[in-house]
Amino acid sequence: MGTQGDGNHFLFVGKSKNTGNTMLVTHHGSRAPGAALYDKGMKVANRFRQEISPETLRENAWIPFDTDEGKAYWEALQLIRTWTKENHTNIHDAVLNKLGTEKLDRYWNEHNFVFRDGDLFYHAKGATPLDDKFMPDITGPRLIPLNMSEPVLIVQGKTNERNLGFAPHGAGRNFSRTQHKKSLAHKTVEEIFDEETKGLDIRFFSNEIDISELPSAYKSAKNVRAQIEEYGLCEVLDEVMPYGCIMAGDVGKNAPWNKKKKFRKA
Numbered sequence: 721m722g723t724q725g726d727g728n729h730f731l732f733v734g735k736s737k738n739t740g741n742t743m744l745v746t747h748h749g750s751r752a753p754g755a756a757l758y759d760k761g762m763k764v765a766n767r768f769r770q771e772i773s774p775e776t777l778r779e780n781a782w783i784p785f786d787t788d789e790g791k792a793y794w795e796a797l798q799l800i801r802t803w804t805k806e807n808h809t810n811i812h813d814a815v816l817n818k819l820g821t822e823k824l825d826r827y828w829n830e831h832n833f834v835f836r837d838g839d840l841f842y843h844a845k846g847a848t849p850l851d852d853k854f855m856p857d858i859t860g861p862r863l864i865p866l867n868m869s870e871p872v873l874i875v876q877g878k879t880n881e882r883n884l885g886f887a888p889h890g891a892g893r894n895f896s897r898t899q900h901k902k903s904l905a906h907k908t909v910e911e912i913f914d915e916e917t918k919g920l921d922i923r924f925f926s927n928e929i930d931i932s933e934l935p936s937a938y939k940s941a942k943n944v945r946a947q948i949e950e951y952g953l954c955e956v957l958d959e960v961m962p963y964g965c966i967m968a969g970d971v972g973k974n975a976p977w978n979k980k981k982k983f984r985k986a
């Protein structure tokens with residue numbers, strides 16, 4: 721609790737285009753507790769698959785909701801949701817405490833999660849819910865990060881015939897991490913970093929640049945924004961103009977948790 725993990729998890733600081741206020745945006749998911757639930761859930765789902773529909777692929781296994789297991793899984797998902805929100809809140813509170821300041825406002829949103837509308841379950845991979853029916857306890861607009869050098873979009877929207885009540889949750893990757901690294905192999909890591917992060921304060925906790933998290937790893941923010949507009953997916957209310965961000969960095973080279981272990985042993 722209170723840490724953000726690695727990969728594309730980030731703590732982003734920027735300025736509201738509308739008000740000039742400083743804004744802090746954190747991105748991480750359900751992390752280890754979510755992964756543990758997923759593993760357990762898939763084992764249960766696979767038992768149902770073998771019983772109900774052995775011809776269905778293992779990856780497409782499901783747990784029927786009208787069973788004890790289905791209800792328990794849904795409840796566990798809600799617990800994971802609470803844990804995730806609490807973890808974000810912890811990080812935001814720690815920053816406020818350190819700065820000795822108060823927040824003006826706070827809101828959050830979710831993506832890559834399961835949302836329910838009556839008997840329908842929406843697996844919103846790559847999407848963030850706009851419609852309040854998916855998040856009755858929601859308190860503010862939704863957020864769409866694109867990449868570290870682009871504004872985070874603050875959006876709102878209603879269900880329409882194209883969006884099913886969801887907006888894209890980000891830009892998404894251009895290609896795999898390995899392909900991305902290969903495509904830039906003719907440059908040094910430092911060159912790539914300097915070119916892509918000019919004017920920004922980008923920090924990696926491990927002190928190792930992770931080029932697979934730089935803007936070129938993600939789809940063109942301009943295209944994503946144009947498509948949001950073309951298809952009327954949601955309305956952009958404000959933009960958080962980037963100042964900088966902190967991420968774990970390349971933990972393959974230098975994992976902070978390994979260092980901590982050594983320190984504890986010493």
Ligand SMILES: Nc1nc2c(ncn2[C@@H]2O[C@H](COP(=O)(O)O)[C@@H](O)[C@H]2O)c(=O)[nH]1
Nearest residue numbers: 728730732865866867868890891892893938
């Ligand atoms: N503002 C930033 N946005 C980023 C950064 N790294 C990734 N991203 C965007 O967030 C989504 C997250 O999606 P997920 O499915 O991987 O959780 C991703 O699609 C990017 O568009 C960043 O450092 N700063």
Ligand SMILES: [Mn+2]
Nearest residue numbers: 728729748749
């Ligand atoms: Mn993510």
